[in-house]
Amino acid sequence: MPLDEGLTLELTETVRRVVEERLIPAEEQTVAEDKVPDEIRALLRDLGLFGISVPESYGGLGLPLEAETRLMFELCRASVAFRSILGTNNGIGSQGIVIDGTEAQKRHYLPRIASGELIASFCLTEPDSGSDAASLRSVARTDGDDFLISGTKRYITNAPEAGLFTVMARSEPDQPGAKGISAFLVEAETPGITVGPWDRKMGQRGAHTADITFDEVRVPATAIIGGPERRGQGFKTAMKVLDRGRVHLAAVCVGAAQRLLDEALSYAMDRRQFGQEIAQFQLIQAMLADSQAEIYAARCMTIDAARRIDAGEKIPMLASCCKMFASEMVGRVADRAVQIHGGAGYMADYPVERLYRDARLFRIYEGTTQIQQLVIARALISEASEAIGR
Incomplete structure (x- = not known):
């Protein structure tokens, strides 16, 4: 059973306080060192945030998705680097095991993932395989009772810290596309693995x-x-967790957008031009108002989608709507925040310069905006075709 509503509310309040008192003050150190401070990692582990989505029976918090999104609204008001260090543990790094793993796999890995002792990372993207993930070239060829995995994975989140990789590799060379792909749990210390330097x-x-x-x-x-019987079913496992992941990321975008609006509003109320606060100028007010309305819309979409998933609905189209709208929304809010700051917004002395750059990635990873558009449009066409009997 997940945490009750009172404990969930208490955890959300605790995260809000930690963001204000510990995470935002640690942002500059994180940027300067390109590393989340060890004491912040330990704090997030102690709060149980590495196991938000892992069932309680395996040591996690077992939160429903709605509660998880509300936590992200708060956590992601601070630098998204703090969310990123625990994001793969709560996303496809663990959810593939939760949904399709064997009982032995769950008992062996999930408690350590939930505690933050083990960082789980997901290896799908390759140098020549991004949005067209089913075209991946990494191979897993049989050798007796074992498999030998060869290939290169690119842009793998938390790769330098990970102790466990979920590796998507083609185990059935005679089957095209997604049909011949298996998902392997590979521990980072296994011989033959080389992790490159951090990406710039x-x-x-x-x-x-x-x-x-x-x-x-x-x-x-x-x-x-899922064991040998799920050989060739790895891509299906990945697809099962996408809905949850896209709604989670929409919540991340909402939190980041709220921080940007807070910074813009604070600056507008302090900065004076022509004898008054620039917040009194109607064109500044228009940018603030547009940002607030769009954040509200994205927040409502995200909560609605989360509730549907918690209720057992399959909502791939709505999950894509959330990810597309929220990631585009935070880009617009970031642009307005810099504009409200004027020249100061282009300077690293103010947080919005960094937050603007951070926000740009949301429209790219975990499915670009264009991929989300295809998912949404194809679902609409399919539903319409069924309705008219085509």
Whole structure:
């Protein structure tokens, strides 16, 4: 059973306080060192945030998605680097095991994932395989009772810190597209794995991504999520967790947008021009109002979608709507926040310069806006075709 409503509310209030008192003050150190401070990692572990979505029976908080999104609204008012260090543990790093893993896999990995002892990372994207994920080239060839995995994965979140990789590799070379892909649980210390240096990114310093090379990495057939009987079903496992992941990311965007609006409003009420606060100028007010309305809309969409998923509905189209709208929304809010700051917004002395760069990634990862548009449009066309009997 998940935490009761009172405890969930208490945790949300605690996260809000931690954001104000500990995380926002630690942002500059995180940026300067390109690393989340160890004491902040320990704090987030102690709060149980590495196991938000892991069932209580395996040591996690077992929160429903609605409660998880409300936590993200608060947590992501601080630098999204803090969310990123625990994001893969709560997303596809654990949810693939939760949904399709064997009982042995769940008992072996989930308690350590939930405690933050083990960082789980997801390896899908490759140098020549991004949005077209089903075209991946990493292979897992049989060798007796084992598999030998070879290939390169790119932009893998938390790769430098991870102790466990979920690796998508083509185990059925005669089956095209997604049909021949298996999901393997591969521990980072397995011989043949090389993690490259941290990527140099536009923003989100402190949140690490890197390339990973697998060179004849030997794993048993029992390393397939769900066991050998789920060989070739890995892509289906990934698709099962996408709805939850997209709604989670929409909540991340809402939190980041709220911080941007808070910064813009504070600056507008302090900055004086022409003898008055610039917040009194109607064109500034218009940008503030547009931002507030869009944040409210994204927040409502996200909560509605989360409630539907918690109720057992399958909502791939609505999840894509949330991710698309919220990620585009935070980009617009970030642009307005810089504009309200004027020249100061372009200077690193003010948080909005960094927050603007951080926000740009949301429209790209975990499914670009264009991919979300395709998902939404194809679902609409499919529903309409069924309705008219085509």
